Amino acid sequence: MREGLCTLLFVPADDARKVNKALESGADAVILDLEDAIAPQAKDNARRLVREILDARIEGGPAMIVRINAPDKRWGVSDLEVLSGAALDAIMVPKATPRMLGLLPLTCPPVIGLVETAEGVEEVPGVAADPRVVRLMLGSADLAADVGSELRTDELDLLYPRSRVAMASAAAGIEGPIDVVHLDITDDDGLVAASGRSRSLGFTAKACIHPRQLGPVKDAFTPGEDDIVHALAVVEAYEQAQINGHGVATVGTKLVDLPVLRRAQRTLTISGISARPLTKENL
Incomplete structure (x- = not known):
């Protein structure tokens, strides 16, 4: 996977209209989401659509990343089967831990480890050291649910996990990590402040959930x-x-x-x- 991806836009993989808009949004990378954004009954259709999109991919567009379901679940196994041989830049593995990565095929695409559990935060050096992992991302919502912490507006709850993820990335010699999504798509000031906080800790990108977030994130992570x-x-x-x-x-x-x-x-x-x-x- 190429380096320097700063804006990464999540899009539900079962919505062709939204996927096409994401591909034209100007994001550095599009993350086709097969996990949380997809209802159980829609996952088969989402997989088929993702494979069609990847098979029709042309050069010059954004990087293509697929967030799969956890590989210890049958949905994750099915995701990997459908994606075998597909033209994608990386897979994003949710709830990443060394144990979870051990369930992946040895010849899988490059991996972005999504660290979003207490176990993942504490074992993140092992995640970063996996030779298939090219980058880490921190997830806040699942982590808060796992820990029982509060998603604070000042993000003090994220200081420790952000620091762990950034240090693990540097120690492993991989690219700087991707920061959590900003859940309020209308809060531009909060998005810029959050981007500044994570950048100061060593993060080099931020995931987005709406195209309007791309510009502020790009500005926050690009040197002036x-x-x-x-x-x-x-x-x-x-x-x-x-x-x-x-x-x-x-x-x-x-x-x-x-x-x-x-x-x-x-x-x-x-x-x-x-x-x-x-x-x-x-x-």
Whole structure:
């Protein structure tokens, strides 16, 4: 699965109209949901529709991810059978734990582990270390139900699980995780604030449940011009210090050492300019 996916839009997999709108929404990725959004009696039809969509897929569109049902349930087994050989970028595994991942076929597509239980949060290093896992996502609603916690507007309830998921991703060397969905689709201010909180902890994307959320999320996770200018200045200062035989530099009044350099390089990578010569003409 390609890196840098910032906006990921959930859509019920049994609604062809909504799926088509999601594919045209401008989201970096569309998550075809076979799990919570689908009633038991509609799951067979949803699977057929998902396979038809994937078989008709053309290049140049959003990444295609399918959230399957838990692989320890018959629905999850059926999902995997229908998706075998399909043109998708990843499967999202709900209630991810090392035990749950152990039930997947060894040759399954790349996996996004959806961490949404107390067990999953506590065992998240093992989830992140699975070689099939390319990214983690945190889920809030199921986690709150499992723990008995309150979904607070200030999201203090998410500080510990967010931190665990972000640390596990970094330790495993996989891409930064995907944040929880914001359940109020009209609360733009709350969405931006939530995105800022998760970004500050190391998250690099947020899942969305409505196309109107895509713009605020994209803005929240994309470095601004000031961020890029500062990152370029850090790289330039550090490179010049190295030429002069020094291990540190300064930008303004702030010290620049190797960890600061790595953060600046990450900013440029997210901005899509790190592969080119690091000059201000790249802006």
